[in-house]
């Protein structure tokens with residue numbers, strides 16, 4: 001088949017790799033001048049780094065391009081961490097695939113990501129302390145029966161029973177969650193848990209971001225499930241190495257950057273035509289098309305077919321939460337030399353930026369470093385009306401306040417430069433986070449194909465806001481395309497979905513996979529949402545290159561039509 005893919009985010013690239021592995025021709029159209037979408041490592045330009053300690057000798061020793069792209073002054077403006085849990089195992093499988101088939105210089109090396117560090121201090125109402133401190137509740141004036149608990153313990157009392165249900169049996173646990181889908185998390189805490197308003201606000205402030213508890217109950221429980229992981233990973237040199245390596249394997253001839261698709265139409269012979277912005281002659285026709293893009297981007301395509309009522313509603317209505325990230329480049333990694341050195345992890349605060357993320361890369365280095373300030377929801381929206389200079393001014397002001405008790409730290413003296421991304425102003429509008437009722441209304445219809453136009457993206461999975469969700473959706477979409485093809489060729493209905501092996505699982509012997517299926521009672525269709533979730537930590541050595549077997553052999557043996 002000849003398949004067109006719109007969007008070179010991780011869902012588009014993953015779909016492309018799968019289809020290419022199965023022997024199909026893929027062409028990817030990407031509106032921007034880079035691949036990766038919401039996986040975006042921003043690298044501060046090299047010349048700035050001379051001011052902060054990179055010498056001419058360093059350049060001659062390592063080469064300019066290596067210094068530019070390897071270590072040092074970068075931060076994750078998009079995705080930054082991967083939980084080492086069974087829910088995200090397909091991302092680790094993908095890394096294994098990339099390291100097997102990608103060139104050595106594009107190798108994706110995983111390093112630990114530190115979610116919490118023992119020295120991470122919080123800052124509320126002008127005081128520093130530990131987030132776990134049980135005295136915050138009394139200080140915030142909560143009713144007495146809530147004193148003596150940390151915000152995390154209060155949240156856990158409501159959330160943990162739900163996480164246990166989901167871990168015991170995801171499908172039945174999720175069905176049960178959906179009974180409360182019309183509730184916001186706030187409504188559940190008020191009406192079911194019977195918490196007073198101030199307790200809800202207290203827990204939201206310390207454990208989340210402003211107004212996030214007005215999202216659906218289902219969404220917040222799923223977010224807690226994904227975050228409830230001890231070990232995490234990130235990529236040495238930046239997360240964009242994942243998408244850059246994927247693009248290299250796909251081949252630059254098959255990816256068209258700077259090519260915004262603005263027209264989609266069905267043609268009489270049953271194929272689909274794509275038109276590219278600014279070039280009336282650039283029209284390409286495909287057997288099938290995958291729209292691997294968020295609904296806001298889909299909504300702005302100038303001319304496309306009108307689909308069913310609820311499909312259009314899902315495109316119009318799917319809620320995305322605003323996200324804001326600013327990377328502040330400093331001369332030294334002063335946070336690692338403070339009286340409570342923060343070696344990775346995160347601080348929570350009621351200051352306007354809400355979270356400080358201490359980098360997990362290059363810990364202990366003596367060069368410059370980048371602190372990341374991160375806001376979501378209403379806290380993120382507040383930055384949108386300000387100029388970049390005003391945003392930097394407020395961030396430095398509040399950061400200086402955070403470090404006011406450290407006489408040796410002057411944030412202003414340390415500052416070199418900043419770069420920020422208001423994700424709500426980008427093509428995507430942020431990350432999918434459903435409003436009450438949206439799982440029930442949209443989750444099914446949004447991912448259904450419309451003739452031979454298919455859909456992919458994190459918003460179509462149950463794991464919104466995660467790379468794993470985008471990958472999960474790409475797998476389901478590819479299985480649907482190949483199922484349709486099998487039906488066409490055999491002339492009979494395929495009554496079971498095709499089994500498609502995720503990228504990087506090719507090397508697991510069939511017997512091992514099928515015994516795993518039987519022992520763990522997991523569905524052979526690789527949908528992370530339908531697995532029994534047992535404790536399954538991805539071992540650290542998963543990023544090690546595995547021995548390579550013939551790609552074509554792997555492809556033909558794994559694509560099995562269950563109906564045959």
Ligand SMILES: Cc1cc2nc3c(=O)[nH]c(=O)nc-3n(C[C@H](O)[C@H](O)[C@H](O)COP(=O)(O)OP(=O)(O)OC[C@H]3O[C@@H](n4cnc5c(N)ncnc54)[C@H](O)[C@@H]3O)c2cc1C
Pocket residue numbers: 006007008009010011012029030031032035036037038039077078079080081082259260261262292293294297298301323324325423427428430431456457458459464465466467468469470
């Ligand atoms: C700030 C932030 C932090 C995050 N942190 C994490 C994290 O720590 N861990 C994690 O796992 N996930 C994280 N995520 C989520 C993760 O990045 C996303 O779920 C995932 O990258 C989404 O991939 P996608 O392919 O669905 O969409 P996208 O990455 O949005 O890709 C869509 C692509 O389509 C292109 N496009 C749009 N319109 C058109 C058009 N008309 N024509 C052609 N191309 C078009 C876009 O330019 C884009 O490249 C984070 C996201 C953000 C924004």
